[in-house]
Amino acid sequence: MGQAHSEEVRSKEDITAELAEKFARKCFEPLELYCFKDNFKSLADNQQHIRYLKEDVIAKFLELPDVLNVSPVVFQMLSYIGAFPFLEDAPAVLGFEQMIVCVAILTDRYTKILAKGAATRRKLLFKSLAVYDRKMSEIEKRPASPTVEEGDEATKEAGSSGTTTAAAGRSHAAGFAVDEAGDDEDDGGVEDADDDELVLAALNSLDLNDAFKAGDLHAASTHGAMIPADNFRRLLMLLLLVAPLGPQETLSTYAERVRAGDALDGLRDTADSILSSLINVERAPGITFAQFRRILPANLPFLFEGFNALFEHFLFSRNLDFTKKRQQSTGGGSSSSVGSPPSSPPAIRRVRTSSSSLPPLLPDNKGHILNPNLVSQLSFFIPGNELFRRLRLLYSGADAGFSMGSFETKSSSSYHHAQGAEGIFTDSLPPRRFPDGSPAGRSEDRVIFGVLVKQPWRAAHRECFGDADTLLFQLSPVHDVFRASSVNQNYVSFAKAPAAFPGATASRHPTLRTLGPVSLVIDSSFEFGVFTHDYTSRGGAFATSAARRHDFQDRFQVDNIEVWGCGGDDEARGQRERWEWEQREAEARRRINLGTGDREADRALLEMAGLVGNNRSGGSMS
Template identity: 45%
Template sequence: MGQGGSAEAPHLSLEQLNHKLAQRFAQKSYTPLELYCFNSVFRSLADTESGVKYWSESTLCRFLELPDSLAVGPILFQMSSYLGAFPFPSQAPAILTYEALLKVVTILTERYGAVIKKRNRELWLRELYRSLAVHDRGLRPDDGDTGQDEKPESQPGGGGSQGFAIDAPEEGGEDDEDDELVLAALDYMDADEVFKHGEHSDVRHSIIPTDNFLKLVELLLLIAPIDAQESLSSFTGELTAERKENLRRTASGILSSFGVSTTQPGITYRTFNTVVSSCLPYLFNGLNPLFEHFLFAKDFDLSKRKPGSSSPTVEKHPVIPAPKPVLDPVLRDPGEILDLTTLSQLSFFLRGSDLFRRLRPLYSGNTHGFSMGSFEKQSFHWRAPTILLVSGRLLPAEPSSTRERAFADSLPPKRYPSSVTPDTSSSDQIITFGAYIPAQWKLTHKGCFGDASTVLFQLSPVHDVFHASSYSEDYVYFNRPPTHPSGLGLGTPVPRQSASSSTHSHAIFRPGPVSLHLDDALEFGVFTHLAEGGGSFHPSRLPVRKSKNWQDRFEIDSLEVWGCGGDEVADAQRKEWAFQEREAEARRRINLGTGDVDADRELLKMAGLVGQGHSGGSV
């Protein structure tokens, strides 16, 4: 098909067009120093066959330092072989020559915008999907069929000549949009005639194999915190059996958000696009610094001179490389819920620049005590965004203790099922919820706090994200008894308090449509999801969940609050804590006395507590 396109444009063959695009990328997407480093890296490791220099799969895996235990090398090589053929999918898989590998690095580091002006994140994700997908009928001539006349109900569910039923276009005409990035590249080279004569790659007839995607997500969890000049081996050195099990468990939870399990064949494009755009927008960000490694030659030395140089000879000294900057740990003090893997999972929908090396533990229930007072003391003085994490186990359908009965009685009768499928292991199933809270914590007697950047999310057993809605601004509340509702949570309106509010402190608590609530003893919690929404947070957009109602009532095992911010925020909090301690000590000295009765009496007079007709008691 590609040959047919070149016949229509004899002035430029596919090979010439590939060369032209690679040249433009080299000239406009890289600095001379970066291009020199790329040349050095490629030539030093390239194999040669029939006069062609190329990189093999083993070379790519060795250079990127991919861990063998994750078995992700073949998947990344498949991606590279497809992207190396860009913008001609008919030529994939491509041999990773110099020009092909340069295109791979340009696309995965998102540097193509300097050449291809149509820079759109969704188009970039579509190319990544294609590079991972197995095509049922990958390439086809442009026969004018846009799918408008196809009826989804007449299509088979599996792979066939009509593709997968779930990917049937709803409105038709989706094919042209699918190839916008390819068309933009060809248009830039004045070669859009090639596109018109057959260079289409139909995403509707493809899936990403489940096992391949699971392995890739494990790698993405591992490399999420990596820096462009940081070696992956520094992370793989800590890849213990426990860490690998944690990676697999977290990756399986993320895979569940796509509505598939390891026993199902794969992920379709429509599901991939919906889930990634709504719940995992930064999933592939780790590939950027990983492939930036091509732009840093380890043996690069500016003092080297070409042989035969006419410049005067200078005395040579051993080159001592500049010491690498010592980076702070990615996570200084891991918690019971938040560890390195969970932190990477958070970075898939919260920006990693706000998380890695910037989180500080503020409150832990198992360390500071499960009480509203301890929570307030540890968290309220942090003047920056925070992350709330809570994990626990589902409560049985029938309360098994007095405390469980009291919690059940404080809620309306349960009408919705739990999100966890009931089975023999459901009692041991850990469920984890959390929230990103952009505002400083405070008491909410008069109204909630937070803004439209507040995010409510679930991390396990399914990954899901619930973004703030403009319909209501009841984002976050923190109420101590007798204020109703007492406890803390997100997504439930707080009624205005009055002098008679205390008489209603034991009223039934009615959770918001999409909400999380923890009781005032921090012992039990409830997460509610109503598909119709209408509250402070949008309902789930996951295809497997978006039309379902559920409610999870759980017993809290762990509760943590983490502060987002640098050392300056931590210093401000320490100063605030020190000030509070000094104030508390001063109050204790007044209440208990210092031993100097006259001095204490004079101090109380100045405060207006004795004298002026007040007896003041004894001091």
């Protein structure tokens, strides 16, 4: 009774301080906590005995580029998360305890205490970026069927383009993430019941009773909430910039990516491609939680990973000399009060890394398609440790020539050559029945498609290759990811005629080929291609889009094709040695003059030569 009564009268300030102390003790190393105290002491303003951080101070410390104008967005996010677990009190003054909570949550360190999944943190981030305006959010939910006036205009537009009204309405939003209006789930419902999972877990960790939780939690619902499109565009540009950021690596290292001109335009274009998968900016002013919840797990599961390294800057003090080792005990750092001034640092157990000594994100002066912005975009759905500073160009059509022979010479250990023409390729495709996939007004922009294949590339005349980790994706003008199916495993086929990429198979018809429901097909001359998204069929070897829930097809002329290997020097060396061994084996088999007509004798001869047996097939004996 006495314990329950004492819990009920504890103030919010006491609970926030207790939670911050628990985060500091459990989520940070003693040295990190010391550095955090030192940074906060040097950065904080003092007003009426309250020490807090201001927006401009945080922006300068994190080196947020002024040209992005993203500091107000970041400060809004921090002010909301800083109120945790009492989110109804947001925005919060960013004092010491509030910043401890922000850093623990934004670096994913809170999971050491609160065993909650990414979905709960994702919802907290949505609400920290959202504004509440029910009238604005209703714009997105206009009736799908046009009014009489709208129908007349649609008919006129359709008549001028030679299409039917139905086709015009169908293609109006092609390429955007937003479904036909009214299809989205309600923002609330069952989801609101789980709205405070992370908050409740935090209070449970402090052994607070249910009466307190039920009486004092009134966190804002997602009803009427949306992230303004311009705010999210600025945040996306920052996330693209910080995606490759390493521990203690300063953001100024990537200053050339935000220089005014082509560099900044390229960063903005990449952000717009991602934004197009979340919202139709011509129809709605912001991103609703229904869209955020549905699209991010499928297309952008690692979108906020860059925050880890960015906000870990608070855990490294620039005032410390990391070239010297201190002999003080580490025990004092964890047992002292979390809000006390920093004392002598514990023993140094980390080594400062120099960003200038790191290799570039991509090899210099190589590649015509892939650039640092697109690599960052890839890291939003492929783990960054498989991409950054591990990519090497294996094949570029612009440099090596657009032929299957050149492609295979650089990408696999087999050699073939074939040529084709646009007429042959076009004649081999079924009649067009889907609209373009590019957004309205951007149909002339280039499209960028890609495939992630973790198995060795090989000619596939009779069977497909690839595995469950194979990804088919689009980077521009709309960001989209199509994940491998567990039922249909015909992921990748590669043959001289026809040349088919994931999800497509050759037709029995002598002139027409069968396009997979979700497939990318390139002709054997690497001149022309077609991407098909048959949403009605619900997918084949690859799942349909979570963002664009309609049928579309992109037919295009190939401007360039590149193949990039993911791996370090050891992987590249091992692959090269394997290819060289395979070529030696093939050459040795060609030099052996069999022709005896006795299969057993021929096999014995190959075994004596060491070319078959011991798990070596030696190739076909027929």
